[in-house]
Structure formats: C-alpha cells, structure tokens
Amino acid sequence: MISDDFTAYAGKIHASFDRAQKADDLKGMVSTTISQIAKGCVEAGTRLIGHIKCIAEVESGKYIACSVVSHDTEAACRGELADGSYRLDLVINVLIYGLDKEKVEGIVNATARRVFEGHSARLEIEDLEFKDPSHQCEDEHDHEHDR
Amino acid sequence: MKVAPSTFEAHLPPPVGWCHWSENVCLLCSFADLYLNRVAIIRLQTRYKGAQMDILLISGFLGSGKTTMILSTIDEIIKRKHKKVVVIVNDFGQIGIDGKVMEKYGLEVREMPSGCICCTLGSDLLATLRDVANAFHPDLVVIEPTGVADPEAIHDTLKLYRGPIGTTRIVIIVDAVRYPVIMKALARPLQNQLKAANVIIINKVDGVGDEDIKSIEQSFRDQGLSTKVIAASATTGMNLDQVVEAMVG
Numbered sequence: 001m002i003s004d005d006f007t008a009y010a011g012k013i014h015a016s017f018d019r020a021q022k023a024d025d026l027k028g029m030v031s032t033t034i035s036q037i038a039k040g041c042v043e044a045g046t047r048l049i050g051h052i053k054c055i056a057e058v059e060s061g062k063y064i065a066c067s068v069v070s071h072d073t074e075a076a077c078r079g080e081l082a083d084g085s086y087r088l089d090l091v092i093n094v095l096i097y098g099l100d101k102e103k104v105e106g107i108v109n110a111t112a113r114r115v116f117e118g119h120s121a122r123l124e125i126e127d128l129e130f131k132d133p134s135h136q137c138e139d140e141h142d143h144e145h146d147r
Numbered sequence: 148m149k150v151a152p153s154t155f156e157a158h159l160p161p162p163v164g165w166c167h168w169s170e171n172v173c174l175l176c177s178f179a180d181l182y183l184n185r186v187a188i189i190r191l192q193t194r195y196k197g198a199q200m201d202i203l204l205i206s207g208f209l210g211s212g213k214t215t216m217i218l219s220t221i222d223e224i225i226k227r228k229h230k231k232v233v234v235i236v237n238d239f240g241q242i243g244i245d246g247k248v249m250e251k252y253g254l255e256v257r258e259m260p261s262g263c264i265c266c267t268l269g270s271d272l273l274a275t276l277r278d279v280a281n282a283f284h285p286d287l288v289v290i291e292p293t294g295v296a297d298p299e300a301i302h303d304t305l306k307l308y309r310g311p312i313g314t315t316r317i318v319i320i321v322d323a324v325r326y327p328v329i330m331k332a333l334a335r336p337l338q339n340q341l342k343a344a345n346v347i348i349i350n351k352v353d354g355v356g357d358e359d360i361k362s363i364e365q366s367f368r369d370q371g372l373s374t375k376v377i378a379a380s381a382t383t384g385m386n387l388d389q390v391v392e393a394m395v396g
Contacts, residue, residue: 050209069210
C-alpha cells in the first residue's frame with residue numbers, strides 16, 4: 001500500500017513554557033496541533049490522510065496519545081497530562097498520500113509554531129526522519145504491497 | 148540498522164520473488180528508510196507454557212485501530228487463554244508511537260534494531276521471531292505491521308520460519324467510518340489486505356449506522372469474500388468477546 005505519493009514524516013517538538021501550564025490547556029494544544037496539521041494537509045491537496053498521530057509527554061512522565069484520520073473530525077486522545085507542567089515533548093508521525101515530505105514538514109512546523117507560540121511556548125523542532133544513504137536492497141523480497 | 152541474516156536464513160530461498168529493481172539500490176526498498184522501529188512488546192504470563200507458538204497477525208490500513216484493538220484485547224487473551232504473549236510492532240519513525248503507547252499501558256517494550264517487516268520481509272522478521280522464541284518461549288506472538296504492509300507477503304515469510312509454529316491467523320481491521328474513502332483511493336491494495344484475512348473486524352462501528360455496516364459487508368461479498376466478519380468497537384468494547392474468540396479461540 002505504499003505508492004509513489006506516500007509520505008511518512010516523523011518529527012519531535014520540544015515545547016517549554018515560562019509559566020506552569022494546566023493539563024487541559026496542554027491537551028488542547030496537542031489535539032489542536034494534529035487536527036490543524038490534518039486540515040493543512042487537506043488544504044495543501046493531500047489525496048488521502050493515512051494517519052496523523054502523536055504522543056505527548058510532560059516532565060512528570062504523564063502522557064497523552066492523540067490521532068486523527070480526517071480533517072473534519074476531532075483528534076481522539078487517550079491518557080492524561082499533569083497540571084503544573086513547564087515542558088512538553090511531542091513526537092508526531094504524519095502518514096499521508098499526495099504530498100511530498102518537504103511540504104508535510106512545512107505544514108507540521110508552521111502549525112506547531114502557530115499553536116504553541118500562541119501560548120507563549122518556546123519551540124525546538126527536530127526532524128526524526130532516518131536518513132541512511134547506504135540503505136540498499138540487500139535482501140530478496142517481494143513488493144506485492146505496492147501493486 | 149539492518150540485521151545480517153543468519154547463515155541458516157541466508158540459504159533460504161527468496162520469500163516470494165526477487166527484487167525487480169536495480170542491482171544496487173532498490174527504489175521501492177528505499178522506503179525502508181521510513182520504517183525504522185521494530186519493537187517487541189512483552190507481557191509475561193507464566194502459568195502456561197506451550198510447546199508451539201501461535202502467530203496472530205493483526206493487519207489493516209493506517210488508522211484502522213490496530214494498536215487500540217490489541218490494547219483492548221490483550222488482557223483478555225492473557226486472562227482467558229493463560230497465554231504468554233509477545234507483541235511485535237513495526238512502526239514508523241525513529242520513535243515508534245505505537246510502541247511508546249503500549250509501553251505507557253504497562254507492557255514491557257523492547258526495541259529491536261532493523262527495518263520494516265513489510266519491506267525487508269525475509270531475514271529481519273525471521274530473526275526477530277527466532278530471538279523472541281529463544282528468549283521468551285511465548286505461546287502466542289502477535290504481529291502488528293505498519294498499515295501499509297501486505298499481510299499475505301508477511302504470511303509467506305512466516306512459512307519460512309523453521310521453528311515450532313502452531314496456528315497462524317490473519318486478522319484484518321477495517322475502519323468502518325473510512326472504508327468507502329479508502330476503498331476509493333486504494334482499492335486494490337485494500338482488497339489484497341482483505342483477501343488475506345482469516346477474520347475481518349469492522350472496527351469503529353460506533354461511528355456509523357447499521358446501513359453503513361451492511362454496505363461494507365456487501366462490499367466484501369462483492370469481492371467474493373466469504374471470510375468471517377465481526378462488527379466491533381475497540382474503544383467502546385462492543386463485541387470484543389467475539390474478537391478475542393476469533394483471535395485465539
């Protein structure tokens with residue numbers, strides 16, 4: 001089910017705040033971020049959203065995992081964050097058809113900045129994409145899934 | 148990150164066919180760069196130890212609810228069947244989100260180096276299975292590939308495993324809400340997934356009406372499928388008894 005226009009983007013966002021944040025506010029930022037990424041991908045012309053998912057963790061170890069498969073539904077989240085958090089780490093995966101990686105990366109970065117910096121957060125965004133130019137097709141295997 | 152095949156596995160015949168691309172760099176295999184984590188999630192239950200390990204392949208398109216279904220059923224599988232269970236999850240990215248979620252749910256998570264079980268079909272999955280079998284002697288290995296994997300290709304690879312495997316079941320999870328959209332966009336690969344199934348679970352039925360479920364079932368029949376179908380919801384718990392029974396009954 002990998003096609004020419006399939007893109008898998010992975011990124012990590014470190015958000016830090018000067019003031020302690022409430023759990024609900026943080027959850028709102030996280031779910032808004034991935035919902036807005038989905039919306040941004042649709043606006044950019046994606047053929048199909050595969051899955052946009054994330055896991056967010058605060059310094060106490062509390063976490064939420066959220067995901068969306070559509071731009072017109074709310075993110076589904078499970079887990080909980082803690083009140084009084086100053087830091088949040090967010091790992092995001094965007095699995096999508098019809099947009100290239102640079103486009104997706106741009107959407108993720110712009111959306112995260114818009115949402116989190118709107119709450120006075122400082123952001124560091126890390127691209128988790130694995131780049132191994134030495135990867136070669138050494139094993140014999142079939143690609144039936146692509147046909 | 149790739150694991151060299153063992154001498155034994157290196158002498159196995161190719162799983163299904165040969166790579167059709169360049170001798171040096173396979174264009175499609177370059178997608179393997181995207182799939183980085185193989186994570187084994189271990190939940191130990193020591194009351195029962197069987198001689199053979201059964202394989203349960205939980206496949207389905209991206210976002211169909213595979214991880215949620217596993218999290219919603221694994222306790223029941225362990226409780227009801229007294230199984231020692233290992234879950235192998237193949238996820239995207241350097242930090243596998245599904246694996247992390249399972250870890251947060253109290254499962255012991257071990258990261259396995261190497262690539263994608265749908266792309267590096269041969270040695271990596273077999274090597275992982277062998278390591279898991281030797282280390283944990285599980286009764287049941289649940290495999291959750293990425294949502295883009297072809298379960299039939301994985302099944303073909305599993306046939307090459309020389310250890311004591313009992314039954315192998317392929318469960319395909321379908322998102323009831325998005326089925327029409329995905330079928331429209333990716334009909335053939337989705338049909339290939341469905342064709343491989345021993346059981347199809349129409350998940351997220353709490354988000355659709357009865358007519359939608361009937362329409363999906365009709366679509367299966369139109370494809371010539373006579374596979375057992377269970378309408379369920381991993382989040383509400385609807386019909387999960389039937390799902391567990393179908394998985395390990």
